[in-house]
Amino acid sequence: MTTHAQIMALKEQMGKTIIGQRDVIDRLVIGLLANGNLLIEGLPGLAKTRAVKAMTKNLEADFSRIQFTPDLLPSDVTGTEVYHQAGGTGEFRFEAGPIFANIVLADEINRAPAKVQAALLEAMEERQVTVAGTTHKMPPLFIVMATQNPIEQEGTYPLPEAQMDRFLMLVKVEYPPVEDEVEVIRLVRAEEHATNAPDGKPQEAAAVIPQQAVFDARAEIGEIHVADAMDRYMADLVQATRTPAALDEELGRWIEIGASPRASLALDKCGRVHAWMAGRDYVDPEDIRAIAPDVLRHRISLSYEAQGDGMSADQVIKRILSLVALP
Template identity: 75%
Template sequence: MTPLDQINALRTAIGGSIIGQRDVIDRLLIGLLANGNLLIEGLPGLAKTRAIKAMAKNLECDFSRIQFTPDLLPADVTGTEMYLQSDTGPTFQFQPGPIFANVVLADEINRAPAKVQSALLEAMEERQVTVAGTTHKMPPLFMVMATQNPIEQEGTYPLPEAQMDRFLMHVVITYPPLADEVEVIRLVRAEEQDLQSEKPSTKKPAPIPQDAVFAARAEIAAIHTSDAIETYMATLVQATRTPGEFSENLARWIDVGASPRASLALDRCSRTHAWLNSRDYVDPEDLRAIAPDVFRHRLTLTYEAQGEGITPDAVVQEILTQVALP
């Protein structure tokens, strides 16, 4: 099997546990293949955690889940030096925390205070953790997938802009349509019957090996991006920084634009999107498809825009309308 065949098999396996939500599954795969971290937002019960666990279950990887709570400490995430008594005398030995895994689920990340959230910064950006002056490297395959609830604000700590920017994409999960909700009921009922049965009705496929991910990343690195597409990427980002040059509405809506990380994210995600669609080049539709996920957490809106009920997604759509296609 080619790397694309293996990744498509992973997509199918995840789809067996998640009804509908095709775009969400694709965004999980893009985050995995683009070697980035994802922030997944949605109302309670929309299968945020289930989607991440389904991907980890069908991938040959170490998975860990950190349930973020207000009393969590940084050492609970990164690990700590433990005092041990041995035959040769007392020593300190590093005990790795749950951050040392291939796929890390940071569940309800906005429930932990800033000190704990910042403990993720070095791991997410530098792929390493420093404890007691010693640096510990993360595994080659490493990504953080964080979830947050957008409506429950009591007892939560909004993520600082610096940490938001470190997420490759901000993925939003919405309510499923009626037909999908019926299928969800049937799927969960079938899973409950399998748990009660001595002989499960379906045989689980073998997990996709990590080598398939690394092979896919090598092919994605070779995807062609023309000069015109690169200019289009940069112009989209520039439109968030100098909005008055593109539209009066954008000038009223945008307070602070996107950082250079947005340009890098557009490049990585658009090449991955093209590869997943069996193309060896990036076209404008790849950029338009992933632009909302790349921009929505990197834009700071004005008070006027917030008062009018303007959402980041509406701003991104205005940017895509105002910036000419290459």
């Protein structure tokens, strides 16, 4: 089986568990192959956690879930030095925290205070953790997938812009269509029946995709051709968020702060993964336009006027895409 076929098999297996969220599955796989961290945003019960678990179930990877709460401490995430005594002598040994896994689910990340959120920063950006002056490297396959509820304000600590910028994409999970919700009901009913039936036979597990397939895919994605015109198109899109008035007077009123250079880098990474998943060896404008909302929506700050006009970040990005000239 080719590397591309293995990754497509991973998507297919995830789709059997997550009904009606094909775009979410695509974005999770893109984040995995682009070697970036994801922020998954949606209302309760929309299968955010289930989607991440579906990936780890079908991928050869260690999984760790951290439930963020207001009383969480940084050492609860990173680990700490513990004193061990034996034979009359003692020494401090590092006890690794749950951050040391291949796929880390930071559940409801905005429920923990800033010092705990910051404990993730070094791991996310540098792929290492420093405790008591000693640096501990993360495993070669490492990705943080954080979830948050966009409407709750009580007892939450909103992520600062600097930390939001470190997430490769902000993936939004929407309500499923009614037809898909019917399938969700049937799927969960079948799972409960298989679990509770006294003579029920366990379902055969699908073949787990090896970690090496991810590394091989990343190597192939690195060879995807990106034309000079595409580089300029990505830079123009990001520049449009910084000087919106040059494109459109209303955009100038709506955008207060534009995207950082990390947005350009994210467009390049995700665009190449999108092209590779589509079976092409080059990036075209549709690859960039497809992932632009996920890359930009958390990197632009809207003005009070935009909120007063009822404009969302996605609507503003759609307007930018319609105004920036295609290569």
